[in-house]
Amino acid sequence: MASINDVAKKANVAKSTVSLVVNNSGYVSAKTRAKVEEAMRELNYVPSQLAKNLSSRRSNIVGIVMPDVMHPFFATFIKYAELKLFHYGYMTMVCGTIGREQIEESYLDMLDRKAMDGIIMGAHTLDIDRYKKTKQPIVALDRFIGEHIPVVSSNHYQAAEKTLEILLNNKCRHVIQLVGSMILVKAENDYASCCHELFLKHGIQVHQVEVGHNTFTTEKYKKAAEMAFHLYPDVDAIIGVDMAIMECLAIAKERNIHVPNDLKLIAFDGTYITRIGERTLTAIKQPIEKLANASVDTIVQMIEGKITAKKEIILDVEVQLGDTTL
Amino acid sequence: MASINDVAKKANVAKSTVSLVVNNSGYVSAKTRAKVEEAMRELNYVPSQLAKNLSSRRSNIVGIVMPDVMHPFFATFIKYAELKLFHYGYMTMVCGTIGREQIEESYLDMLDRKAMDGIIMGAHTLDIDRYKKTKQPIVALDRFIGEHIPVVSSNHYQAAEKTLEILLNNKCRHVIQLVGSMILVKAENDYASCCHELFLKHGIQVHQVEVGHNTFTTEKYKKAAEMAFHLYPDVDAIIGVDMAIMECLAIAKERNIHVPNDLKLIAFDGTYITRIGERTLTAIKQPIEKLANASVDTIVQMIEGKITAKKEIILDVEVQLGDTTL
Numbered sequence: 036m037a038s039i040n041d042v043a044k045k046a047n048v049a050k051s052t053v054s055l056v057v058n059n060s061g062y063v064s065a066k067t068r069a070k071v072e073e074a075m076r077e078l079n080y081v082p083s084q085l086a087k088n089l090s091s092r093r094s095n096i097v098g099i100v101m102p103d104v105m106h107p108f109f110a111t112f113i114k115y116a117e118l119k120l121f122h123y124g125y126m127t128m129v130c131g132t133i134g135r136e137q138i139e140e141s142y143l144d145m146l147d148r149k150a151m152d153g154i155i156m157g158a159h160t161l162d163i164d165r166y167k168k169t170k171q172p173i174v175a176l177d178r179f180i181g182e183h184i185p186v187v188s189s190n191h192y193q194a195a196e197k198t199l200e201i202l203l204n205n206k207c208r209h210v211i212q213l214v215g216s217m218i219l220v221k222a223e224n225d226y227a228s229c230c231h232e233l234f235l236k237h238g239i240q241v242h243q244v245e246v247g248h249n250t251f252t253t254e255k256y257k258k259a260a261e262m263a264f265h266l267y268p269d270v271d272a273i274i275g276v277d278m279a280i281m282e283c284l285a286i287a288k289e290r291n292i293h294v295p296n297d298l299k300l301i302a303f304d305g306t307y308i309t310r311i312g313e314r315t316l317t318a319i320k321q322p323i324e325k326l327a328n329a330s331v332d333t334i335v336q337m338i339e340g341k342i343t344a345k346k347e348i349i350l351d352v353e354v355q356l357g358d359t360t361l
Numbered sequence: 362m363a364s365i366n367d368v369a370k371k372a373n374v375a376k377s378t379v380s381l382v383v384n385n386s387g388y389v390s391a392k393t394r395a396k397v398e399e400a401m402r403e404l405n406y407v408p409s410q411l412a413k414n415l416s417s418r419r420s421n422i423v424g425i426v427m428p429d430v431m432h433p434f435f436a437t438f439i440k441y442a443e444l445k446l447f448h449y450g451y452m453t454m455v456c457g458t459i460g461r462e463q464i465e466e467s468y469l470d471m472l473d474r475k476a477m478d479g480i481i482m483g484a485h486t487l488d489i490d491r492y493k494k495t496k497q498p499i500v501a502l503d504r505f506i507g508e509h510i511p512v513v514s515s516n517h518y519q520a521a522e523k524t525l526e527i528l529l530n531n532k533c534r535h536v537i538q539l540v541g542s543m544i545l546v547k548a549e550n551d552y553a554s555c556c557h558e559l560f561l562k563h564g565i566q567v568h569q570v571e572v573g574h575n576t577f578t579t580e581k582y583k584k585a586a587e588m589a590f591h592l593y594p595d596v597d598a599i600i601g602v603d604m605a606i607m608e609c610l611a612i613a614k615e616r617n618i619h620v621p622n623d624l625k626l627i628a629f630d631g632t633y634i635t636r637i638g639e640r641t642l643t644a645i646k647q648p649i650e651k652l653a654n655a656s657v658d659t660i661v662q663m664i665e666g667k668i669t670a671k672k673e674i675i676l677d678v679e680v681q682l683g684d685t686t687l
Contacts, residue, residue, distance in 0.1 A: 084476035088414070096422075096454070104443060105633075110436035114457055117430060121461070126476070128422070129455050131440055135447070150410035150452070253633060281637040288639045307431075307579060311607040312638045313614045 037078035115327035172337035195229030213275030315357035363404035441653035498663035521555030539601030641683035
């Protein structure tokens with residue numbers, strides 16, 4: 036493959052001149068430019084992206100760090116974010132964090148080393164202090180990780196209100212709430228916490244059953260669902276994330292509990308898996324495409340130095356009425 | 362942020378010496394190295410990955426190009442491939458091709474420009490001739506795209522045999538086959554073609570219904586499934602990809618057709634969505650994790666110049682007996 040030296044020799048110019056032409060930077064006369072371009076064509080020279088990156092101090096890469104890239108919520112997010120990033124001229128790096136210690140830390144290190152221009156962070160297991168050390172662009176998906184880091188999230192309080200409304204319409208008074216973890220500090224803008232508070236305020240009895248923090252395997256969801264049916268067989272509704280509620284539907288069938296007559300199920304996320312198969316789930320739908328677009332708009336603005344004043348973008352959720360409530 | 366110049370100045374060495382220390386290349390005395398390292402520490406200098414990449418002529422990035430990164434098959438593939446690549450020290454770039462003209466071409470261009478070290482290609486809409494032009498490492502997932510490009514795939518013929526076996530065990534004689542496209546050239550190692558041939562050989566009547574080439578939307582699957590029920594109401598089995606069969610299950614319910622008593626359904630891919638909800642699908646399971654691992658092993662061997670003789674890796678499939686056959 037022809038090198039930049041070959042091009043310089045053929046065009047009879049300095050190597051640095053070829054570099055200026057390739058990177059479109061600095062002054063080069065039209066005549067010289069034409070000469071260099073002709074030499075590049077003749078030699079079939081492909082400029083190295085690596086050299087361009089170094090000269091621009093940009094990799095044109097945005098990292099998306101999520102607990103599990105296979106999970107339907109994250110996979111959908113990545114799909115739309117990648118498309119939007121592509122239109123802005125950025126490539127998308129992905130990383131799943133589950134089961135890998137220190138991975139967020141090493142991604143932040145890579146960001147500091149300019150291996151990527153910015154990160155959309157959907158996994159937050161690190162201490163907030165670590166994030167303070169990084170001066171490079173980061174956008175947080177769905178959770179606060181520092182004053183200086185913009186957040187894009189669904190309106191969890193609104194989601195909880197809509198869940199409450201469905202429960203009240205279905206006359207549910209006794210509910211199981213499948214939650215990630217009960218020992219985590221409750222965030223103000225957290226669906227599970229908002230639900231819990233609102234339900235109690237309306238006199239609905241709530242039992243919380245733990246799925247486990249950062250858990251996204253079918254087995255864990257199934258175990259939690261089984262535990263819920265075992266501990267509290269008399270409830271009239273169960274709420275939880277999509278995959279957990281799919282497991283509840285399966286267990287209800289095994290136990291001959293009629294959904295929705297005898298048990299109501301409401302899922303949170305409302306990903307595409309709640310709309311396939313014989314029965315659709317009643318769900319609170321996160322606006323995943325909009326979350327992805329807003330995250331990308333924000334990270335690109337930060338990378339390009341056009342940071343907007345708006346540091347928090349909160350998006351509306353929607354109700355999907357399915358076959359698991361009346 | 363401290364620059365390489367600042368470090369050189371502080372350590373009282375040439376910039377190129379700092380570069381040698383950072384990149385661990387060339388001879389630097391222990392004393393000088395210590396001096397440089399101390400200066401880097403004191404100035405809190407973070408070496409740029411971009412400079413390292415240029416010096417090593419590597420980006421340490423592997424691209425995964427798939428039709429749709431949200432689709433459960435591809436999302437699962439990406440999950441395992443990313444994990445494996447990470448362990449080899451590579452980062453994972455993803456790209457979905459559906460709806461984007463020329464995208465494969467521009468990824469091949471990026472590969473030529475060394476924006477990434479290799480590509481695992483799961484989308485093949487380009488002419489095979491285009492692939493011949495690229496000398497950089499490419500591994501093809503599931504389809505032949507050139508003599509010089511290794512292929513990793515499931516054993517589609519075996520998959521067809523196992524499908525036939527299920528049909529024969531269920532005494533099915535009249536089958537709808539939901540296929541991507543009927544006008545594409547049939548590959549020898551193609552599940553749909555193998556099935557068609559084998560079924561006919563065993564006297565099973567087959568109707569092919571087109572879902573559409575490179576189609577991965579719920580709407581298209583649903584339309585094809587409805588068309589199938591409409592055109593051939595008297596069949597005793599339907600085979601197709603996971604999402605299409607999920608739609609068939611829903612339509613059968615609407616039409617009061619009992620699955621599996623009156624209609625058998627067999628899915629191909631056997632992704633996690635066939636195992637959630639009230640009924641599991643009978644499916645031919647592709648070994649997605651193994652496909653991902655083999656693709657990554659191969660691309661890394663190619664990048665590192667350790668190409669093995671084995672240019673074609675064909676992996677066994679498994680039967681998942683679910684609730685949609687007897």
